[in-house]
Each structure stands twice: as structure tokens, then as C-alpha cells.
Amino acid sequence: MQVPFVDLKQQYQSLKNEMDSAISEFIATGWFVGGPAIAGFESDFADSHNAKYCVGVNSGTSALHASLWGLGVGIGDEVLVPVNTFIATAEAVSLTGAKPIFVDHDDSYNLDIDELKQTLEGKGRLGLPADNIKAIIPVHLYGLPCRVDKVLEIAQRYGLSMVEDCCQAHSAYSIDSLSGEESRKNYVGTTGSTGAFSFYPSKNLGAFGDAGAIITNDEKLAQRMRKFVDHGSTTKYQHEFPGHNYRISGIQATVLRVKLKYLQKCTDGRRENARLYNEALIDIAEVEVPPETQNDYHVYHLYVIRAKERDRLQEFLKNRGVSTGLHYPKPLHLQDAYSNLGYKEGDFPRAEKYCGEILSLPMFPELQRKQIEYVVDSIKAFYSKEN
Numbered sequence: 001m002q003v004p005f006v007d008l009k010q011q012y013q014s015l016k017n018e019m020d021s022a023i024s025e026f027i028a029t030g031w032f033v034g035g036p037a038i039a040g041f042e043s044d045f046a047d048s049h050n051a052k053y054c055v056g057v058n059s060g061t062s063a064l065h066a067s068l069w070g071l072g073v074g075i076g077d078e079v080l081v082p083v084n085t086f087i088a089t090a091e092a093v094s095l096t097g098a099k100p101i102f103v104d105h106d107d108s109y110n111l112d113i114d115e116l117k118q119t120l121e122g123k124g125r126l127g128l129p130a131d132n133i134k135a136i137i138p139v140h141l142y143g144l145p146c147r148v149d150k151v152l153e154i155a156q157r158y159g160l161s162m163v164e165d166c167c168q169a170h171s172a173y174s175i176d177s178l179s180g181e182e183s184r185k186n187y188v189g190t191t192g193s194t195g196a197f198s199f200y201p202s203k204n205l206g207a208f209g210d211a212g213a214i215i216t217n218d219e220k221l222a223q224r225m226r227k228f229v230d231h232g233s234t235t236k237y238q239h240e241f242p243g244h245n246y247r248i249s250g251i252q253a254t255v256l257r258v259k260l261k262y263l264q265k266c267t268d269g270r271r272e273n274a275r276l277y278n279e280a281l282i283d284i285a286e287v288e289v290p291p292e293t294q295n296d297y298h299v300y301h302l303y304v305i306r307a308k309e310r311d312r313l314q315e316f317l318k319n320r321g322v323s324t325g326l327h328y329p330k331p332l333h334l335q336d337a338y339s340n341l342g343y344k345e346g347d348f349p350r351a352e353k354y355c356g357e358i359l360s361l362p363m364f365p366e367l368q369r370k371q372i373e374y375v376v377d378s379i380k381a382f383y384s385k386e387n
């Protein structure tokens with residue numbers, strides 16, 4: 001049996017008629033940049049996360065860059081970033097002229113809150129002075145909401161801005177308990193000043209190419225970012241400052257607006273698949289399943305286990321037709337791109353240990369029960385051969 005890591009063709013097939021007619025209608029308008037397709041998607045996407053404003057952009061990286069710029073982060077500043085994330089989180093910091101300061105993660109793969117505090121107090125393992133730190137980017141890695149309430153508390157104590165990297169966590173939320181019995185869904189991207197999303201094709205909400213968006217409840221910030229992503233302008237040929245061309249394309253907004261209607265259904269599919277994996281893998285001593293607490297609604301962009309003999313298991317699965325991935329094989333402080341920052345091996349023990357153990361199993365909404373069973377049986381076969 002072949003089990004692909006993701007399958008974007010199936011999703012298109014299931015929406016083909018609706019998608020094709022939305023795209024044809026869009027093309028017939030002749031309005032390819034800007035226009036109603038974009039405004040419509042922005043409004044729907046803001047609503048889907050209980051946010052007031054949404055600015056569509058051309059990638060998640062642009063969404064992060066525009067957010068940091070909008071909050072005034074620039075040359076000479078420093079920004080706290082998890083050391084285990086896709087490099088774009090740190091690149092966005094570099095794009096502003098600021099410097100990323102890395103922080104290790106905890107067992108949830110998200111920012112280690114204690115280490116975050118220690119870094120800010122200058123008492124971290126690395127003993128860095130924290131004078132120039134202006135912002136912090138919690139990442140909701142793999143689709144699991146990071147403890148943004150805790151991060152916000154720390155950010156406020158130190159007067160830092162907070163940008164949430166939601167590129168893997170569309171529609172994930174935590175349950176906040178209010179007074180008495182009441183509770184509230186706190187969507188990712190709405191606790192910090194902004195939430196940055198990617199619609200790279202394989203993300204939980206994926207375009208037919210690159211795209212992204214920023215959500216915020218701050219009207220002034222939304223306006224500033226909107227100008228930044230469109231040449232410093234809202235009125236044609238009136239430019240307040242040199243900006244970028246980070247606009248979202250109309251055709252991607254059209255595609256995303258159709259797909260957004262099915263996001264909940266897709267998330268349900270991912271969560272059900274994760275449940276099936278969890279149930280079947282929990283008994284395998286050599287495997288650690290992903291953490292999920294009761295109050296966090298994990299949207300399983302990735303289903304990441306930790307496994308003994310990871311490399312050999314990955315090879316074994318590959319030979320049985322099961323595609324897997326590593327997210328991520330090398331923490332950011334050890335990447336050539338950031339060798340100038342002066343970090344060294346041993347600086348982030350958890351990230352360095354886990355990157356040799358993590359394995360991302362096939363995960364997409366349309367994954368079938370029998371495929372999951374095959375993956376699990378293959379993992380069992382691997383370990384029983386070991387013994």
C-alpha cells in the first residue's frame with residue numbers, strides 16, 4: 001500500500017465543480033489584483049477567527065514581516081523566536097533588520113515558558129543581556145496552540161510586542177475559562193497584536209500557490225500593515241513610505257474563500273485521524289504520541305511522534321510505501337543561515353535531542369482508516385523485528 005505524506009489532488013477533486021466555477025467567475029471579472037475577491041476573503045477569514053481585521057498578503061513570511069514592521073521592530077532590535085520552527089519565523093525578524101534570539105521548547109514542542117522568562121531576565125543558560133528585545137513570536141507549532149496567555153503576561157511585564165505565528169494552526173483555539181461556568185474559544189492570532197497565517201498549498205488552509213494573511217483587532221495597525229504590503233500606499237501613486245509588493249493575488253483569495261467553507265470539515269478529519277493514530281500507537285513503548293491537553297484544540301497540521309531508532313524506522317516505512325517527514329531536522333541555531341549569531345551545539349539541548357527523534361506521519365483530512373492502520377502495523381512490525 002502507498003501512503004502519501006499529503007495528497008492535495010483529492011481535496012481538489014472533492015471541490016472541483018464549485019472551485020472551477022468560482023475561478024471562472026473570478027477570471028471573467030478581469031479584476032486580478034485588489035478588488036472584491038480579496039475583500040470578501042479577508043472579511044470571511046477575520047470572522048472565522050473572531051478577529052476584527054484581516055490583511056491578505058502573498059505569504060506567511062510576508063505576514064510575519066509586515067506584523068513586526070507594523071509594531072516598529074527594526075535595526076538594532078532583538079526578537080525572541082523558538083529555536084524549533086520553520087526558518088521563516090526567524091527570517092521575518094532578519095528582514096526587519098532585527099536579530100532573532102532563540103528559545104528552546106518544552107514537551108509540547110512550543111516555547112518553554114520558564115526558559116523564556118529566564119532569557120528575559122538575562123539568567124538563561126546563555127546569559128544573554130536582554131536590553132534590546134522588542135518582541136516575541138510564539139509559534140503554534142504543528143497546529144497545537146501555544147500558551148499565549150502565559151506568553152502575553154510575560155510580554156506585558158517586559159513591554160514587548162507579541163506576534164503569533166499561526167502558519168500551522170488555522171482555526172486552532174484554547175478554551176479560556178471566564179467567570180463561573182462560562183468559557184470562550186480563544187482563537188490563535190487574537191491574543192497577540194497580530195496573527196500571521198500562511199496558505200502555502202499543504203497548510204491546513206492551502207491556496208493554489210503562495211499566499212498568507214494577517215489578522216488583528218487593532219485598526220491603526222491594520223491600516224499601517226495594509227500600506228506596508230502595497231508600496232506604502234492606499235491611494236494610487238501616493239506613497240507615505242517605501243513599502244513592499246506583498247499583496248495577495250485575487251485568484252488565491254478566490255480559491256481560499258471556497259476552501260475556507262470546508263476548513264472545519266477538514267480539521268475534523270485531521271483530528272479524527274490523530275485520534276485513530278493516538279489510540280493505536282499509545283501501546284507502543286518505543287513511540288511517544290503528540291501531546292494534547294483538554295483545553296487546547298489541536299488542529300494537527302502535522303502529526304509528530306518521537307520514535308526510538310528514528311532514522312531506521314523512517315527508512316523501513318519508506319520501503320513499505322509510507323512517506324514521512326522531519327519537522328525539523330536541524331534547529332535554527334545550527335543552520336548556516338544563522339551561524340553569525342554565535343550559537344553553538346549544546347545551546348538548546350531539548351531541540352537538539354528531539355530533532356533526532358521526531359517523525360511526522362502521513363496526515364491530511366482525506367487519509368483513510370485503512371491507511372492509518374497500515375502505517376501503525378508497519379511501525380509495530382519494525383519494532384517487533386528489533387526485539
Ligand SMILES: *Cc1c(COP(=O)(O)O)cnc(C)c1O
Pocket residue numbers: 058059060061062085086088089139165167168197198199200210211212
Ligand atoms: C509555513 C510557515 C511559515 C511561512 O509561510 P510561507 O507562506 O511559506 O511564507 C512561517 N512559519 C511557520 C511555522 C510555517 O510553518
